[in-house]
Amino acid sequence: MSYEGEMLKRLVMPAKKEVENALLKTLFKHNGTIKEFATGEEIVDELADLFSLNEEQRNAVLERIYRKENRIVKTPLWHRLLYRAADSLAKEKLVSRPTSTIHLTNKKEWMLTEDGFDKVLNLLNIPKTQKEFLPTKSFEVQKVVKKLVEARRPENYDPFEIEKKTIKVTRESSIRTRGFRIAVIEAYDCKCAFCGLKINSPDSLLWEVEAAHIVPHSENGKDDVLNGVALCRLHHWAFDAGWFTLENDFTIRVSSRIDALPSEYGKINDCDFIRPFANQNSKLILPDKKEIYPHQSAISWHRENKFCN
Helix, strand or coil, X not given: CCHHHHHHHXXXXXXXXXXXXXXXXXXXXXXCEEECCCCCCHHXXXXXXHXXXXXXXXXXXXXXXXXXXXXXXXXXXXXXXXXXXXXXXXXXXXXECHHHHHHHHCCCEEEECHHHHHHHHHHCCXXXXXXXXXXXXXXXXXXXXXXHHHCCCCCCCCCECCCCCCCCCCHHHHHHHHHHHHHXXXXXXXXXXXXXXXXXXXXXXXXXXXXXXXXXXXHCECXXXXXXXXXXXXXXXXXXXXXXXXXXXXXXXXXXXXXXXXXXCCEECCEECCHHHXXXXXXXXXCCCHHHCCCHHHXXXXXXXXXXX
């Protein structure tokens, strides 16, 4: 048995397969990415806590001679075990390595792949159909996000797909849809561009905000950040129903028909969900990058085709 193997056995360290499964679950918990296993990183201690490691198990160090420089190199055993487990997952194409992920996120992180995402859903007994609603990133989805947010903003933009969408959901279309959703929600800092609401579920797995199409799917609208805006569920419905729209300078315009509604309509206790915006020059809360603001072509279409004046 090797020196490292003897230490793992003597200290009763977790089996590599157990660590691999824990890594996948932790990646899922952290929305698809975790940092490298460097000294001082919280993720190292978080995983150690998961296995209830004692101080000796956490602090044990491997020593080896680096012959090229004739010096002793010390490596924390727990860090090495984490790296070996992550490396094994990468070889199985269940995660992407930090050297690959950095080209997408500018961060050295381990990231789930689509196969890794499917694997962890199976471990957690979560139906794959839930993938569409989870904010968890995958390497393949992040490629779509990067492409969407870094695309050049055209002066003349067509918010419609050239080819009519099919009902059949393929792996590729699922990745594209999730890429659109994540790109839009992240662009608006996970909050409603209309009212500013920002909240997630108690387990931090779901955001309340949704990625709304300006030209809707039903009209063959593109899955594109220029045709998207982040809205809470209530204002997403109101936008689709035509209760409000946008001017080309992103001023919010509320339907005059709101005045004809009974006074108790559209209220949550004493809070009115839309009337106050009709009496002020409120503007949409926009992303930091102007290049991904909603395009005027999509806004004009919504104003002319969905808005109830």
